[in-house]
Amino acid sequence: MDWELKQELKKQLKEEQGYYIYPVGTRTRFALVYPNSYFVGMSNLGFHIIYDLLNKRSDTACERVFLPERTKIERYVNTRTPIMSMETQSPLYDFDLLGFAVSFEMDYFNILQLLSMGKVKAKAAERGERDPILVAGGPCPTFNPEPLAAIFDAFIIGEGEVIMPALMDAYQAAKREGLPRNELLQKLAEVPGVYVPSLYEHCYDDEGHLTAIEPLSGAPAAVSRQWVHDLDAYPAHTVVVTDNTEFNFYLIETARGCGRHCRFCMAGYCFRKPRNRSLSVINEEVQEALKYRKRIGLMGAAISDYPEIDALCKDILGEGLSMSVASFRADSVTKELVDSLAESGLKTLTMAPEAGSDRMRAVINKGIEEHHLFHSMDLGLSAGIRNFRLYIMVGLPFEEEEDIDAIIDLAERLKDYMEARGSKGTLTLSVNPFIPKPFTPFQWEPMADRKTVEKRLKRLEKTLRRRKHVVVNIESPKEAYIQGVLSRGDRRVGEALMRAHELGGSKAFKRALKELRLDPAFYLYRKRPESELFPWERLDMGFKKSYLYEELKRAEALKPTIPCFEGCHRCGVC
Template identity: 45%
Template sequence: MSWQLKEGIKKKLTQEVGATIYAPGARQAMAFVYPNTYTIGMSNLGLQILYKEINASGFAACERFFLPEKKELALYQKQGLPLLSMETQRPLDCFGIIGVMMSFELDYLNFLQMLMLSKIELLAEQRDTYDPFIIIGGPCATFNPEPLAIFADAFVIGEGEEVVPNILRTIQDGREARLTKREILASLARLAGVYVPAFYEPQYVDDAFCGMKVSSPAPKRVERQWVRKLDQHTASSSIVSAATEFENMFIIEVARGCGRHCRFCMAGYCFRKPRARALDKIIEDIKNRPPSSKKVGLMGAAVSDYPYIKELTAFLVQHKIAFTVASLRADTMDQALADALAASGQQTLTVAPEAGSKRLRSLINKGITEDDIYKAVELAARAGMKNIKLYYMIGLPTETDEDITEMIAMIARIRQKMTGVGNKGELVISTNAFVPKPFTPFQWQPLFNLKILKERFKRLEDAFRKDRTVAIQTESLKETVLQAALARGERFIGEALYRAVTQEHGNLKAAFKSCKIDYEKYATRILDMSQVLPWSHIDIGLSDDYLTREWERAEKLSYTLPCFEHCQRCGVCGGNE
C-alpha cells in the first residue's frame, strides 16, 4: 500500500535536520534524482550543495528522489506505484523538471529503472513539451554524456551552481510562452554550459566515429562551467541525517579541484582550476552547523593541500570538534595533523600511493615516494592511529609483472615499518583495476587485458593470504569492464542501456549481446590519438594538445609540477577568466 511507502519516507524525514519543504504549487517544482539509495545519495555533498542552492533561488522548490531499498522497491513494483518524493511524497511523474546527479557509470541503469517505475518515457524524443524535462549533471555528464544522450533533454557541463537556475527559468519561461519543446530546447542550447543532444548528430565513416553534425543554435563545442568565487555559494551539508553512510556528519568542502596533475584522474582535469575556500567562511559554517551533527567531514580532492589546513584543524581541536578526512597525501602529512585526527577519534590513516613501483608512480605523476609513506606511518603511530589503509590500482598503462613484484614488496615493507614503530593494527590494501577516463592523458589507453588482471589480483591476494595483519580488498572485475565500456562509450551504447531495462530485466551484459556489441572488446580498445573522440564536442578548457603532451611526458616518466598562480600550461587559467 502507498501509505506504507509514505510512512517509510516520513520516518526518514524525522531523522533529518535541514530539509526544506514548500507546499505544492508555492514554487516551480523540480525533482532532484540521485540514482542510488538514500544512504548513498545523502552522503553526496554535490547533491546537498545544489539542493540548498535551488531552494535558495527564490522561485524553485527542490524535492529529492532516491532508488528505493530492495524491500521498498518490491512494494513499489507490486503496487505499480511511481516513486514518491522525500519532501511531499508526490510522484515523480508530476514534476515538470527532473534533475539527475550522475556520479558513477554503474548508476546509469538505476536512473532508467527509476524512470520506468514512474512510467516516464525513457527516450527524450518521445517526451513532449509538458512531459518532464530531464536534465543530467554531475561528473559523468561532464566528461562524457554520450551514453545517456538519448535519454536526456539536456546536460549540465561542469559545475551546476550558476547553470541550474538559468535552466529552470528558461524552461519555465518557455512553457509560460507556450513554446514547443524544440523551441525550449533551442533556448537551453544557447545557455553557457548546457549540452542539448537533440542538436548534435554523431557521424561515422566506416563504422568509426568522426565527429558531430551540429544544428543551430547549438555551439560546436559546449564550454564547461566552473565557479570562480566559491565563497559566494553553499559549501556544506544542507541536511544532516542519522541514516547516511556518514551518520550525522556535517560535511564541508574546503577546496574544489586538484592541481596535482595525476594523469589517471578525471577529477583533476575536469574540475580545474584548484580553488580554496576562505578559512573564516568555513569556520563560520562549522559554528552554525546543526547541533545534531556529531562530527565534521572535511571534503576536497586534496584536503591536505588546503592552504589553511593547520589553522582549520587547530580550530577544530581547540573547540573539541571531532572531524575526519577521507584520505591524505603522504608528502603533506605532519605530526600536528596526525595528532589532530587521532584526537578526533580517527583510527585509520588513509593514503593513496596508487602504484606499487617508483616507475609507475612517475608515469601517473603521483609525486610521492615510499619514504613519504614511511614517514606518514610513523606520524600516525606516534599519534595513536592503529590502522593504515592504502589505495592501489592494477592495470595501469605499461604495467609489467615486475611492477606487481615491487608492489608486493612495498606492502611488505610498510607492514614491517608499522611493526617497527609499535603499530600492531591492520594494514588494509584496497585495490581496483585502472579504468581509462575521458579528458585525462590516459584516455586513449585500453582497460588492461582481463586475463592478466585476474592473474595479478590473485598474485597479490596469494602473497598475503597467510598474513592476518594485512587485508586485501578487491573489486568485481565484471563491474570494472562494464564501467570501462560506459566511461568511454559512444551514443549507441545508450541502445544497450535502453534494452537492458526494457527487455533484459536489468541485465546489461545480455543487452550488449543482443545489440551485437562485444563490450569486453569495446572496453579494452585502444583509441587512435589522431581521431575525433566521442566527447570532443565538450570543451573543458584544456588547450587542444595538452593531454597529448601529458601522455608524452608520462611515457618519458617526466614530472609535471602542480598548478601555481598565473600558470598557463593547460589553458584553463590562461586568458579564460
C-alpha cells in the first residue's frame, strides 16, 4: 500500500467540515461511492443527503469513496494500493455494503474501474458470503438498471430518503438471523422501491427482441418508484463543506419534481409530482449556511417556478450572502431573481429553449416562446449581465433541416438584440445530440442517424463562428451514441460493458459490442412498435405506458400538454 496516497486522503479530509467518523467495528460499514472524481462527486447534492441519512442511524458508519484523479490512478495501480475511503482510508473490499450514486451513463465504465481497483468482484453472481453487497441508486438506475444488472445485487428505484432506511433495516434483520446471501437479497426485494435483478429472468427471441421478464419465486411482479411526499421532513443541503468542488456552493434544494411535461425529460416524468419546500424550512438552511459564508446554490428542476422565489432571493441577499441557481425557465423568471443573480456576481445568464423553431418546441412541449427569451435577455441586460448561454438539442424526433436553420436564425437575432442594447458580451450555444430516454414519450423513437447529426452540428458551428462573440460548444457525438446504447440497453449490453472494461474502457465499447455480436443499430436506430417490451418494464413509475404513447402521438401532431395542476389525474401519479 502506498503510504503517501493514504496521507493525501487524510490531508484532504482535514480541509473539510461536517464529515462523520465512527470507530471501525462498532457499526455496519457502508461505503458510499461516487464513480467519478471528488471534485464532481462533492457537487452532487443527493450524495450529501444519503451520506447524512446513513450516518445519523445508530447502526451504520457511512464513508465516502471516489474515483481518483487520472494522474493518481496509475499510482494506485502500480503500487497495488486498493481504492480507499476518505474517512478512515479503508480498502473498498473491507465494507459490508457498497452504495453507488449513479447519475451519468458514461460513469458505468468508472464503476468497473473502481471495483477492479478496489479488489471487489465485478460480477454479482461470483460474489460470495464474505463479499460486500452492492447497491446502486440515482437517476440512471431508477430509469433503467438493466445494463448494470450483472454487477449490482440491488437497485434503489426512486428517492433514497424513503428507501434507504427500510433497506438498512431489512439488511440488519437478515444479518441478525444469519441468513445466507441469496436469502438476504430476497429480504431486500421485499422493501418497497428495491429491485433485485437476479430475481427476474429476461427472455429474447431469435431476432434479439425482449419477449418476457419473468419474476422468479418470491419476487414482486413490479417494483414501484418511491418518492418523498413531504419535502419539509427531509432537509436537503450541503453536509460536508469543502472548497474543492465543481461549483464551490452551499447547495440548498428548493423543490423536487417537475410538472411541465417536457417530452424529452426523464426527470419530468419519473420525479412527479412537483413538490416545493416551505420558505421557512429553506430559510433555516440559509441560516445554517451563514457560518460558512459561501455562495448559496439553489437546486431544483426550475428555480423560477418556486412560488416564493422573490421572497427567498431577498432573504438570501438580506443575510449578506450571494446566490446562484441550477436552472430557471424563461417563461417564469422574475426581475427579482435576475437582479439577485446579478448582484451575486453572475456573469452569464443561461436559458434552455432546447430548439430553435416554434414547431420543434411544440414537439417537445417545451412551452418556451421567443418573446420569453428576449424578455429574459432584457432582464439580464438591465441588471448588468453581459453574457448569455442557450441550451440546444440536435437530432430531436421529427426534426428537419429547417429546424437547424431556425437555431441559427434565433442565435443571430438574440445576438443582434444584445448588440442593440450595447452589450459586447458573448452568446454561447451549448449543443447536445438528443438521446431518447426510458419512461419518456420518445422511448419508442430512434436516435437520429449519427452522420446526419454530425453534419447538422458542423453546419451550426461553421455558420455561427463567423459571428464575433458567438461560441458553439458541442458535446461529443461519439459519447452521446455510447450513452444512447447504455441508456436504453438490456442485460446483454451489460455483458458488452464488462468486456469493454477488460479491453480498456469506453473507447473499446464498440469493439466489445461487435465481439458479442450485438449491433449498436438495434439499440440506436430502431423505431419501436407500440407493443415493444422494454427492459425496464418491471419498474412502475406511477403512470401507465399508454399515457406516454398518447404523449408521443400528441408530439407528432404538435399538440400541447398543459402543466400539472391541483386535482389533475391525467398521468396517474397523483
